[in-house]
Amino acid sequence: MHNDTPSPPNMNSDDYDDIIFISDDEDIEILDVDSDDDQQPGQSNDGDASTSPAAASAAAVVTVPGVILKHSQAVFCGAFHPNNGRNCVTGGEDDKGYVWNYVTGDVQFECSGHNDSVIATGFNHDGTLVATGDMSGMVKVWKTENGEKVWDFELSELRWLQWHPCANVLLAGTGEGEMWMWRIPSGECKTFPSHGTSNECGKILVDGNRAVAGYENGKVSIWNLRDASVVNAATESPHQERITVVDYYKDNILVMSGSTDATAKLINSNTGRVLATFKCGDDNNDEAVESVAFNQVNPLAATATLRGSLEIWDIPTQVQRMKRHQNVGISKLLWDDALSLVYTAGLDGVVRLYDGRSGEMERSWQCHEAEVLDMEISNDKEHLLTCSEDSTCRVLRF
Numbered sequence: 061m062h063n064d065t066p067s068p069p070n071m072n073s074d075d076y077d078d079i080i081f082i083s084d085d086e087d088i089e090i091l092d093v094d095s096d097d098d099q100q101p102g103q104s105n106d107g108d109a110s111t112s113p114a115a116a117s118a119a120a121v122v123t124v125p126g127v128i129l130k131h132s133q134a135v136f137c138g139a140f141h142p143n144n145g146r147n148c149v150t151g152g153e154d155d156k157g158y159v160w161n162y163v164t165g166d167v168q169f170e171c172s173g174h175n176d177s178v179i180a181t182g183f184n185h186d187g188t189l190v191a192t193g194d195m196s197g198m199v200k201v202w203k204t205e206n207g208e209k210v211w212d213f214e215l216s217e218l219r220w221l222q223w224h225p226c227a228n229v230l231l232a233g234t235g236e237g238e239m240w241m242w243r244i245p246s247g248e249c250k251t252f253p254s255h256g257t258s259n260e261c262g263k264i265l266v267d268g269n270r271a272v273a274g275y276e277n278g279k280v281s282i283w284n285l286r287d288a289s290v291v292n293a294a295t296e297s298p299h300q301e302r303i304t305v306v307d308y309y310k311d312n313i314l315v316m317s318g319s320t321d322a323t324a325k326l327i328n329s330n331t332g333r334v335l336a337t338f339k340c341g342d343d344n345n346d347e348a349v350e351s352v353a354f355n356q357v358n359p360l361a362a363t364a365t366l367r368g369s370l371e372i373w374d375i376p377t378q379v380q381r382m383k384r385h386q387n388v389g390i391s392k393l394l395w396d397d398a399l400s401l402v403y404t405a406g407l408d409g410v411v412r413l414y415d416g417r418s419g420e421m422e423r424s425w426q427c428h429e430a431e432v433l434d435m436e437i438s439n440d441k442e443h444l445l446t447c448s449e450d451s452t453c454r455v456l457r458f
Contacts, residue, residue, distance in 0.1 A: 126427075126456045127165045131156060134430075135447035139182045140438045141204070148436075148445055149190050150453045151178025157192035159204065162443065162455035169207025174198055180221035184228055189244060191230055193221040199232060201244050210245040220261050226268055231285075233259030239273060241285060252288045255279055261305050265329060266312040272329065274303030280317050282329050292332035298325040307361075309354045314375070316361055318349030324363045326378065336378040341369040350391055357397040360416060364390035370404060372416050382419040386412060392435045403444065405432035411446060411456075427454050 133153035141147040147168060151157040157171030157178045171178070176196035183190050183204065193199040197215040202208065217235035224231065228244045237254025239262065258276040265272060270291060271283045278299030282291040299319035306317045308329075318324045318340075326336040340363045341347025347365035354361045359375040366389040372382040389407035396403070400416040409428035414421050428448035436445045447453045 126454050127162050128452050128454050129158065129160050129162075129165060129167070131158075131451050131453070133451055134433065134449045135451065135453045136177060136179050137181050137434045138445045138447045138453055139436055140443065140445060141183050141187045142185065142439060143187055145438075145440065147187075147204070148455065149181045149183065149192070150445075150447055151181045151192055151194075152447075152451070153177045154451075155194065157181055159190055159202070159207065162445070169202070171200060171202055171207075173200065173209075173212075180218060180232075182221065182223055184223045184244075185225055189228060191221060191223065193218045193232065197234065199230070201230070211242075211247055213240075213242065213247065213249075215240060219259055222262065222264060224264055224268065231262065231264060231271060233262050233273060235259075237275070239271070239283065241288075250285075250288050252283055255281065260303050263306055263308055265308050265315070266310060270329070272306050272308060272315045272317075274306045274317050276302045278303060278319060278321070280306070280315070280325070280327060280332075282315075282332070292330070298327065298334045298337075299323065304348065304350055305352050307352050307354050309361075309375070310356045314354070316352045316354065318352040318363060320348040322347045322349065322365070324349050324352050324361075324373075326361075326375070338363060338371070338373055338378075338380070340371055341365045341367055350389075351393045353393055353395055355395045355397050355400060355416065358400055360400065362393050362395065362402055362416065364393045364404060366390070366407075370402065370414065370419075372402070372419070382417070384414060384419045384421075386421075391432055394435060394437050396437065396441055403435065403437065405435040405446065407431040409448060409450070411435065411444065425456060427456070428452065 131152040131154050135150055135152040138150040146161050146163045148162050149159045155174045159168045171192040174194040176194040178192050178194050180193040189201055190204050191201045197218045199213050201211040219233045221232045230242050232240045235258045237257055237259050239252035241250045260274050262273040269285055273281050281293045284291050299321050301319050301321040303317050303319050308315050315327050315329045322340055324338040325334050327334055340349050347367045350366050351364040361373045363371050368386045368388050370384045374381045390404045392405040394403045402414045402416045404412045411425045411427050413423045427446045428450045430449035432446050432448050434447040442458055444456045
């Protein structure tokens, strides 16, 4: 979970607070709010992590400096602090989240009290707060400065969690299908009704007033955050199977969804009309689309499948510009927008970098001994965070 939505012009946090929570005129207070650090799992390059199997494997291949932090089980998710250039947060199967310094490897504090796998993490728009959410539905928010818990809430099984890009507002989707929105730290809440099927993924759109959500039954809906109503639902139930991922384009109109039905759909968020269907992978129709992403500088989009197909699509013409099969499944892709470079996270523990126009692989890094489950790039484009099934997370510095 990370905040990659650009802030609309001439609007600040208070403006969005008034728009989204119009029933309450009082100002949001950010409370100056630590959990017990019974252990310090963070390891720098000078610590025990440098002699672990994962670190040894990475050191033999990776040619850039990096710091490894060890969880005791698989690491599912991570995110960079938006502006301080040294902190990130990770969460894993060990029911723990850590905010840690990726320059030194030192743990700042543990996000404690979860009783299930931490599957969603992220900092708010200015980095003063950090949220962690576990699979069972416990969501907690901490003050980044000192690790003091400022708020928590328990809902049904959590699917995804995202901060608003301009306000201290948190959005979540559940296995029962609802979407929840809270103002933090007051806890004022709005609920968005279920469509009768799991709410699998979601993102807040560029305008900050709407969100796109994808569902287990293949449905895509655009929600108005102000009145908790459906602006529109994509026509024709665009997918035949579960939606795995959604993304938005900078024009505030286009959204894209990916599904286990081996397709990605380009959708007009204002009308719900499906503009294009992109068939991903091979013709055997068993390639689940695991990641989609728009390039926010050039009119391109990328799709990746669990069988290893990476494809680049031209948005104006809606045709495939490039296809590359890397012979190992891809769990996530990311753009370096300005340079039109694409990073892929491999199920073999390797991160690969492709030229998004030619399809040529520029570089690869053997970061882990098992699947890379999540990957994030820092705002300055100088660091890459990877989270793995091998119980470690790593920050590479380019």
